[in-house]
Amino acid sequence: MIAEDSVLLRVGLVKVLEAAGFEVAAEVGDGAALVAAVDAHRPDIAVVDVRMPPGFTDEGVRAALEIRERWPDTAVLMLSQYVEERYAANLLASNTSGIGYLLKQRVADVEEFIEALRRVADGGTALDPQVVAQLLVRRRSDPLERLTEREREVLALMAEGRSNAGIAAALVVSESAVAKHINNILAKLDLPRADADHRRVLAVLRFLGV
DSSP: OEEOSOHHHHHHHHHHHHHTTOOOOOEESSHHHHHHHHHHHOOSEEEEESSOTTTSSSHHHHHHHHHHHHOTTSEEEEEESSOOHHHHHHHHHHOSSSEEEEEGGGGGSHHHHHHHHHHHHTTOEEEOHHHHHHHHHHTOOTTGGGSOHHHHHHHHHHHHTOOHHHHHHHHTOOHHHHHHHHHHHHHHTTOOSOOHHHHHHHHHHHHHTO
16 A cells, blocks of 8 residues: 655655555545545555645654554554654654654665655654664663663664674674673663563663653
């Protein structure tokens, strides 16, 4: 499902997704039409513009939150022209799986965009590196200031939704080194004992200030 008011970008997204093997169930241009289309088609994932008619403020976000509440099995990948970190925080506060928030410029890197889309569709997260970088500057307060520079880099990549293997590739280190950094992060953030995946989510939420 694609919700984007720019016809040019919408057509481009359809072509990119179909070329990557996705089936586009519907394409719409505003939030109300998006909710109706999701109700009719129940897609695996919706790619949604943050700002759409009639007000061009947060119509896409509000529609996405409604979708996540009514049809939690539908993943949502938000696209935004600018970094608007509060929208990412609002979405993550409602549900921590199957959520993505990327800047529209990322669509130009088709391979990276498709990888993020598949990750979100599979129940993971994908946050734009610029959003994460902005949050990292803002959130350097206790207990996050306990983290070393490398641990903050690992946490930032975790917030983007990357796996241990993805983090290792980005930092050019071994997966065992990444696992050690993550264990240190979880310990320093005083997170409660739980399964490893849940603690990763809690660490990211702490980082985002959700």
